[in-house]
Amino acid sequence: MKSDSAFCIGDAQGATASCRAAVIPPNTSHRVVEGTASATLIHLAPEAAVATMLCPEPGDTVDVWVRHGAMFSSGPMGMAALVAGAVEPDRSAWHPAVRRSLADLPALLADGPVRLGDLAQRVGLSESRLAHLFSAEVGLPFRAYVRWLRMQHAMRLFAAGRTLTEAAHGAGFADSAHLNRVCHSMFGAAPTQYGQLRLVDELGCP
Known part of the structure; x- marks a missing residue:
């Protein structure tokens, strides 16, 4: 703040x-x-x-x-x-499977639920090996990172004028109550308590 x-x-x-x-x-x-x-x-x-x-x-x-x-x-x-x-992470030393996972996740999330096992198969590693590498190099467990990506997408939709319910469904949450709970857990406040919202992506572009 x-x-x-x-x-x-x-x-x-x-x-x-x-x-x-x-x-x-x-x-x-x-x-x-x-x-x-x-x-x-x-x-x-x-x-x-x-x-x-x-x-x-x-x-x-x-x-x-x-x-x-x-x-x-x-x-x-x-x-x-x-x-x-x-806003500019250095991923050059990361395992290629982790880099590919991060590149593939946004498109996969748009299609519905993402399972670590399915992603591990895509990148040619065992589920346990990918889970270990992902946590070590990204800094969050896989499920927590997916939740973070979904929250970012929901907040972008909400900031663009969608209703809370539309933002929740568009980002893969069950409903607006689910989105509210996750938002409270991450940020300590409900999405509606943010009067102005500006998200910055990895390239520094709002």
Whole structure:
């Protein structure tokens, strides 16, 4: 979040910190304890180039994240520079099967449910081997990453003017209630609570 006045952010352990800007690393539990009327929320995709720099260590609290710059009021990188560095992942060293999986997933998701076993067969690996590589290199388990992609698509549809139900069905959720639950789990708020939404893809294009 970024705002003109400080807001209070907390973690799953109950620690809180006051800051003027926050970037949320992947797979990081958090909550806004006291917010502002207008703010910008930035969640980093797990494969973002800068994401591994910001991921907290096990047991870290929100105060540690603030001091290390994962959520910060000031730090070595400005918000714009941080986001610019976040949108271009370096996949050159990744296993070819993982790179192909990531390339194929958007089209597969548009066709319906995606099973790890089916994807493993497409890329020529066992299901367990692909699951291990995917988690290690992308930073999230396969199912969690698929849920992240579906949420991004739903939020794009909603931002483009679709109803919540239309966005939910278009992204592969069972209904708007299902979308609401996942959105609360990921972002701590319902989709309707975002007055303005701007999603940035891997190439930095909104």
